[in-house]
Amino acid sequence: MIAYDKLPKVYEPGDVESKWYKYWMEKGYFHAEADPSRECYSITIPPPNVTGSLHIGHALCYTIQDVLGRWKRMQGYNTLIVPGTDHAGIATQNVVEKQLAKEGLSRHNLGREKFLERVWEWKREYGGTILNQFKRMGYSFDWERERFTMDQDYADAVLEEFIRWFNEGLIYRGVRVINWCPRCQTAISDIEVEYQEMAGHLWHITYPLEDGSGSITVATTRPETMLGDTAIAVNPEDDRYMGIVGKNAMLPIMNRPIPIIADVHVDPDFGTGAVKVTPAHDPNDFEIGERHKLPSIVVIGQDGTMTEEAGRFSGMDRYAARDAVVEELRAQGLLDHEEEYTHSVGTCARCGSVIEPLLSAQWFVRMKELAQPAIDAVRDGRVKFVPERYTGLYLDWMENIRDWCISRQLWWGHRIPVWKCEGCGKYMAGRNAPSACKKCGGGAFEQEEDVLDTWFSSGLWPFAVLGWPKKTPELEYFYPTSVLTTARDIIYLWVARMIMTSMHFLDEIPFHDVYIYATVLNEEGRRMSKSLGTGIDPLDIVDKYGADTLRFALIQQAGKGQDIRFSEGRVESVRNFGNKIWNMSRFVLLNLDTESGNLPERPSADKLSVHDKWILSRLQKTIDAVNTGLAGYDMDNAARALYEFLWSEYADWYIEIVKPRLQGEDKAAAQWAVWHVLETSLRLLHPIMPFITEQIWQSIPHQGESIMIAPFPKFDESLVDEDAESHMNAVMDTVRAVRNLRAEIGVAPGKRTPGTVVPNGAAARAAIEESAECVKSLAKLSQLTLAAEAPSGGQYMSAHIPAADIYLPLSGLIDVDKEAARVKTELESVKKDLARSEDKLKNPQFTEKAPAAVVEKERRILAELTDKAARLEERLSVLQGK
Numbered sequence: 001m002i003a004y005d006k007l008p009k010v011y012e013p014g015d016v017e018s019k020w021y022k023y024w025m026e027k028g029y030f031h032a033e034a035d036p037s038r039e040c041y042s043i044t045i046p047p048p049n050v051t052g053s054l055h056i057g058h059a060l061c062y063t064i065q066d067v068l069g070r071w072k073r074m075q076g077y078n079t080l081i082v083p084g085t086d087h088a089g090i091a092t093q094n095v096v097e098k099q100l101a102k103e104g105l106s107r108h109n110l111g112r113e114k115f116l117e118r119v120w121e122w123k124r125e126y127g128g129t130i131l132n133q134f135k136r137m138g139y140s141f142d143w144e145r146e147r148f149t150m151d152q153d154y155a156d157a158v159l160e161e162f163i164r165w166f167n168e169g170l171i172y173r174g175v176r177v178i179n180w181c182p183r184c185q186t187a188i189s190d191i192e193v194e195y196q197e198m199a200g201h202l203w204h205i206t207y208p209l210e211d212g213s214g215s216i217t218v219a220t221t222r223p224e225t226m227l228g229d230t231a232i233a234v235n236p237e238d239d240r241y242m243g244i245v246g247k248n249a250m251l252p253i254m255n256r257p258i259p260i261i262a263d264v265h266v267d268p269d270f271g272t273g274a275v276k277v278t279p280a281h282d283p284n285d286f287e288i289g290e291r292h293k294l295p296s297i298v299v300i301g302q303d304g305t306m307t308e309e310a311g312r313f314s315g316m317d318r319y320a321a322r323d324a325v326v327e328e329l330r331a332q333g334l335l336d337h338e339e340e341y342t343h344s345v346g347t348c349a350r351c352g353s354v355i356e357p358l359l360s361a362q363w364f365v366r367m368k369e370l371a372q373p374a375i376d377a378v379r380d381g382r383v384k385f386v387p388e389r390y391t392g393l394y395l396d397w398m399e400n401i402r403d404w405c406i407s408r409q410l411w412w413g414h415r416i417p418v419w420k421c422e423g424c425g426k427y428m429a430g431r432n433a434p435s436a437c438k439k440c441g442g443g444a445f446e447q448e449e450d451v452l453d454t455w456f457s458s459g460l461w462p463f464a465v466l467g468w469p470k471k472t473p474e475l476e477y478f479y480p481t482s483v484l485t486t487a488r489d490i491i492y493l494w495v496a497r498m499i500m501t502s503m504h505f506l507d508e509i510p511f512h513d514v515y516i517y518a519t520v521l522n523e524e525g526r527r528m529s530k531s532l533g534t535g536i537d538p539l540d541i542v543d544k545y546g547a548d549t550l551r552f553a554l555i556q557q558a559g560k561g562q563d564i565r566f567s568e569g570r571v572e573s574v575r576n577f578g579n580k581i582w583n584m585s586r587f588v589l590l591n592l593d594t595e596s597g598n599l600p601e602r603p604s605a606d607k608l609s610v611h612d613k614w615i616l617s618r619l620q621k622t623i624d625a626v627n628t629g630l631a632g633y634d635m636d637n638a639a640r641a642l643y644e645f646l647w648s649e650y651a652d653w654y655i656e657i658v659k660p661r662l663q664g665e666d667k668a669a670a671q672w673a674v675w676h677v678l679e680t681s682l683r684l685l686h687p688i689m690p691f692i693t694e695q696i697w698q699s700i701p702h703q704g705e706s707i708m709i710a711p712f713p714k715f716d717e718s719l720v721d722e723d724a725e726s727h728m729n730a731v732m733d734t735v736r737a738v739r740n741l742r743a744e745i746g747v748a749p750g751k752r753t754p755g756t757v758v759p760n761g762a763a764a765r766a767a768i769e770e771s772a773e774c775v776k777s778l779a780k781l782s783q784l785t786l787a788a789e790a791p792s793g794g795q796y797m798s799a800h801i802p803a804a805d806i807y808l809p810l811s812g813l814i815d816v817d818k819e820a821a822r823v824k825t826e827l828e829s830v831k832k833d834l835a836r837s838e839d840k841l842k843n844p845q846f847t848e849k850a851p852a853a854v855v856e857k858e859r860r861i862l863a864e865l866t867d868k869a870a871r872l873e874e875r876l877s878v879l880q881g882k
């Protein structure tokens with residue numbers, strides 16, 4: 001005999017959620033082992049930064065993955081979701097450096113080894129924060145397989161990747177202009193550069209021609225870089241400069257002749273159409289320099305001060321040098337003019353310093369060759385982007401791919417396994433120092449100081465976490481993974497690289513689908529940001545409303561559109577949905593005979609009422625909608641179908657209709673139906689709201705030890721009953737029409753009224769006749785007359801629906817005169833408000849100066865008032881027409 005939990009009056013998510021999470025963990029449901037006899041479904045989650053804590057975007061991203069995983073697991077797939085964290089080189093190093101700064105120390109005081117010990121200490125203490133937050137969200141990840149991108153095995157995979165690429169000639173040391181943070185003292189990737197609009201100047205500088213035949217003027221926002229100019233470039237089509245291409249200009253201050261060259265990449269419409277070329281300090285200039293074989297002169301050093309190449313400005317800070325150079329130009333009469341100029345300046349995402357594009361020696365990966373198989377894999381559909389529009393973006397970028405700078409001047413990360421021979425300078429890659437130099441035979445080596453870009457190691461995440469380079473059973477069985485769910489801004493940085501590395505090392509795609517989830521914005525459509533105070537902390541929501549509520553609130557908006565507008569108001573409405581499910585479940589439980597411990601028995605078909613058949617039909621269509629929605633990544637459709645079904649059909653109609661039967665003598669069929677629909681719906685809802693569904697499911701008759709491993713409902717077309725559905729549509733339309741009429745004239749809620757229904761056709765007549773008792777009770781009719789035509793004599797209100805015409809007599813329902821007077825007063829007051837709102841919106845002072853959200857709100861108010869006034873007018877005319 002099963003003892004069912006009692007469902008307390010109020011649902012308290014806190015205790016329930018921690019209880020079930022513990023239970024699932026103890027039962028080992030999250031863990032999966034390779035088992036070739038079963039079909040698998042696998043996900044390796046995007047590893048969040050170890051420094052991270054859960055924000056709303058994460059909550060969406062990982063909830064999607066958990067919903068998919070729970071759904072597939074219930075469908076019988078051997079489901080694995082591997083969690084883990086990324087060591088996040090620069091982010092983590094900065095956190096620890098800040099910690100040190102508070103102690104008055106820097107990483108240089110400690111030295112490399114001691115500093116890395118500190119970082120590991122930090123990681124042990126704080127590195128688990130975000131994963132613990134994942135547990136509160138209810139994620140069914142396989143914690144036994146948790147990975148970290150600096151774990152021993154993982155580090156080994158990274159070395160393998162590097163050494164193989166190095167030996168295949170795909171990694172080279174080269175000189176390029178990279179984003180350099182003078183504060184962090186490292187190269188940083190494009191995604192770590194934040195562009196900010198800054199007020200500055202555009203200086204127009206005159207460069208005299210060497211032959212004295214005139215001059216050429218260029219404009220720059222960074223005049224200090226002119227000290228490193230090695231050319232002036234114009235567009236070959238630009239008529240203004242036809243005669244002087246090929247001549248030399250004299251570089252002011254430095255008095256060095258530099259060539260005037262023609263290059264198609266110069267925009268003739270910008271400034272004077274002539275640009276200074278500083279290959280060492282601008283990525284575009286670097287490319288012009290490559291094309292025209294120009295020398296690169298480094299005038300700004302890695303610490304942001306001027307180098308010896310900067311002549312008498314050497315040793316000055318870059319900004320002091322800027323002022324000094326401008327002064328000097330002015331003194332020499334070579335400053336044509338200057339203007340105020342707002343432009344976007346790259347800053348370091350970690351520390352806010354202005355990025356200095358800098359020529360420096362770095363390690364690069366050749367991308368062209370790696371890109372081709374990754375292009376093919378997407379083009380021929382082996383890897384599918386969802387939504388589809390991201391395919392083009394990916395292909396565009398891949399076809400114009402540039403070599404990848406993989407070295408970072410940090411300490412925290414995978415140290416580059418390259419050894420330089422002290423004798424001849426040859427570079428060799430290896431896990432350890434080579435025993436002898438291949439070129440000169442020398443035995444003294446120096447290891448490269450730099451570490452690898454974090455994306456280098458995360459690029460092999462999906463297969464490294466499954467054991468690569470070892471041939472593990474997990475890699476054999478769970479790979480390629482089923483889906484990657486990620487943000488659109490790392491399609492290039494991460495998704496593309498995973499596809500490239502996987503194609504290269506495994507000759508296999510890393511995942512079948514790439515689902516790019518929507519961006520979560522606040523209600524006004526702005527980005528959520530902690531510093532702007534526009535963010536919502538997902539954990540606050542979990543504390544207040546429970547994880548289920550947050551999960552559902554996110555998923556019900558997670559469609560293929562771009563953005564999600566999120567607010568606490570949405571969460572509240574989902575909380576109400578949860579309470580509705582709770583309350584109706586309590587009702588169902590109270591009306592079942594649970595003492596026997598047996599499952600309610602399925603009645604023979606003839607015992608089922610048309611209402612039972614209707615709800616069973618609707619249940620099947622909901623099952624279909626949920627499965628189709630999840631399969632097509634239209635999760636919003638799945639959530640909406642569940643919400644509509646459970647609230648609007650099951651709770652509001654079916655339970656109301658079935659109540660009298662549950663209290664009658666012959667109740668077994670009704671008991672079975674009400675239980676069956678609830679039990680099935682809980683399983684349908686479980687992937688999105690795992691906790692409340694488990695709590696209720698365990699409390700009602702059920703089969704199995706957890707809903708999480710119970711079978712997911714399958715669509716059964718034989719239970720779709722269109723006749724029952726049109727029958728119920730007639731019933732519901734009739735009831736709604738009567739309710740609307742009653743509301744229109746303000747009938748007191750408890751008052752019953754007689755009504756006449758004139759059905760439209762035999763089917764409608766049969767339906768309303770068969771469900772007459774139910775219509776009477778739901779529409780609060782004291783008497784229901786089915787007539788062939790409209791009643792005559794007396795005053796009636798009427799409504800027309802597809803199935804019938806409906807008539808309610810006015811007399812006796814209300815005191816018509818009194819009600820008319822009341823409506824009139826209300827209408828006058830609404831009209832006053834309406835006029836006030838109209839005036840406000842006619843006033844440009846308001847519409848142009850008030851914040852957009854305030855104006856928008858006023859427009860909504862106006863629309864509501866207009867609507868209300870129309871309804872009152874209508875009601876008044878009915879009342880006065882008596």
Ligand SMILES: [Zn+2]
Pocket residue numbers: 181182183184185348349350351352353
């Ligand atoms: Zn920085």
Ligand SMILES: [Zn+2]
Pocket residue numbers: 421422423424425426437438439440441442
């Ligand atoms: Zn050597």
